[in-house]
Amino acid sequence: MKVALIGPPLSGKTTVFKALTAGHSQTAKSQAGHVEIHRGVVKVPDPKVYKLAEMYQPKKVSEVEIEYFDLVGTLESEKKQEGEKTAILRESDELAVVCGLFQSSFEEGLASAQKEIEKVMEDLILLDYILVEKRLERMKKQSKGPATPQSKQEQNLLEKCLKALEKQVPCRKLEFAPEEEKLLRSYALLTVKPVLTILNLGEKEIPKTAEIEKKFEPFARQKDSLGIAACGEMELELSQLSESERADFMQDLGIEKPSSHRVATGSYQLMNLISFYTANQNEVRAWAIPKGYKAIQAAGTVHTDMEKGFIKAEVINIDRLFQLGSMHAAKEKGEVGLHGKEYPVQDGDVIFFRFNV
Incomplete structure (x- = not known):
C-alpha cells in the first residue's frame, strides 16, 4: 500500500512524514535524479496477527505495510509538463494532504485548510x-x-x-x-484516488483534537475525504521515546493512539480495505484487500500460482479460531467452511488455499 504526502509549503508535511515513519526513513533521488523523495515503510499495527502466530510458531510474522512518500516541493511545475512528482503520485494508492493549523487559532486554521484542500483538488x-x-x-x-x-x-x-x-x-x-x-x-x-486530510496541529490544540475533527467532518465528507487531526511535532517526539515512556506521555497529553495508527485506520476506511490472514509453520501474515474481493482474487494477492491453480478455500473467522484454540479443533466441530472462487472474503477471515499448479 503506497501513500503519497502532498501539501502547501510550511504545512509541516515533512514533520508529519517523520512522525508517521517514526523517524525511520530514507532520502533518495527519483530515477531521473531530479526530484528528492523521502520514503518510509510502516507496519500496520495488528495484535491478531501475533496472537495467530502463537498458535503456529512460524519462522516469520508479517503485518500489512504502508509505504509513505514525502515529495519535496509543490506541484506547480507539474502543470506545465507532467514530471516525476506526478508519476510518483499516480503510482500511489492514496494521497494524503497535510494542512498546517499550528500558526493560528484552529477556527482560522480550519478555514485556511479548506482553501488549501480546494487548491490541491483543483x-x-x-x-x-x-x-x-x-x-x-x-x-x-x-x-x-x-x-x-x-x-x-x-x-x-x-x-x-x-x-x-x-x-x-x-x-x-x-x-x-x-x-x-x-x-x-x-x-x-x-x-480517482482517495484523499486523506491530515490537520497538523500546534501542541496547545491537542486537547481539542476531537472537536477539530468533528468541525472539519462536513467539509471532508463533501470532498470524499476524511480528516485526522494530530500534532506532527509532538507525535515525532513521542515516536522517539521508549514504549513505556511514550505511553506515559500520551496519557498526560490525552492522546489515545499514535497518529501512525490513526492514519493507517483512516487509510483502510477511505480505501475500503479489509484484512485476511494466512498461516502455516513458515509464515503467519496479514493481507489488505478491497472489500468485496472474491476468494480467487485474494489467492492472487498471496501468489499468482494460487490464483491460476485455485481449487478451494478453507475459511474460518480469526476470532472464532481463537475461541476454539486450534485449526484441528475447528475442523472437528465443523466450523471451517469450504468455499469456491466466488466466495466474498470477509474482514478477519483466516484462509487456507487449496491449489494445484
Whole structure:
C-alpha cells in the first residue's frame, strides 16, 4: 500500500512524514535524479496477527505495510509538463494532504485548510485533465480507418472523464462499469484516488483534537475525504521515546493512539480495505484487500500460482479460531467452511488455499 504526502509549503508535511515513519526513513533521488523523495515503510499495527502466530510458531510474522512518500516541493511545475512528482503520485494508492493549523487559532486554521484542500483538488483535476486531453489527441492522430470496438470504448471513457474534469468534478464521483474500471486503472488518474486530510496541529490544540475533527467532518465528507487531526511535532517526539515512556506521555497529553495508527485506520476506511490472514509453520501474515474481493482474487494477492491453480478455500473467522484454540479443533466441530472462487472474503477471515499448479 503506497501513500503519497502532498501539501502547501510550511504545512509541516515533512514533520508529519517523520512522525508517521517514526523517524525511520530514507532520502533518495527519483530515477531521473531530479526530484528528492523521502520514503518510509510502516507496519500496520495488528495484535491478531501475533496472537495467530502463537498458535503456529512460524519462522516469520508479517503485518500489512504502508509505504509513505514525502515529495519535496509543490506541484506547480507539474502543470506545465507532467514530471516525476506526478508519476510518483499516480503510482500511489492514496494521497494524503497535510494542512498546517499550528500558526493560528484552529477556527482560522480550519478555514485556511479548506482553501488549501480546494487548491490541491483543483491541481489534481488539472493534472488529470491534461493527461486525458493528451491521450485523446494522440488517439485521434493515430487513428487510421474505422475505430475498433476497443479503441471506441477507450475514447468514450476518456471523453466521459474529460467532461467531468471540465466541470471541476473529480472522476471518483462518476459511475463506471466493471470493464471501464479495468481500463481506467491503466491511467492511474489522481482524481480517482482517495484523499486523506491530515490537520497538523500546534501542541496547545491537542486537547481539542476531537472537536477539530468533528468541525472539519462536513467539509471532508463533501470532498470524499476524511480528516485526522494530530500534532506532527509532538507525535515525532513521542515516536522517539521508549514504549513505556511514550505511553506515559500520551496519557498526560490525552492522546489515545499514535497518529501512525490513526492514519493507517483512516487509510483502510477511505480505501475500503479489509484484512485476511494466512498461516502455516513458515509464515503467519496479514493481507489488505478491497472489500468485496472474491476468494480467487485474494489467492492472487498471496501468489499468482494460487490464483491460476485455485481449487478451494478453507475459511474460518480469526476470532472464532481463537475461541476454539486450534485449526484441528475447528475442523472437528465443523466450523471451517469450504468455499469456491466466488466466495466474498470477509474482514478477519483466516484462509487456507487449496491449489494445484
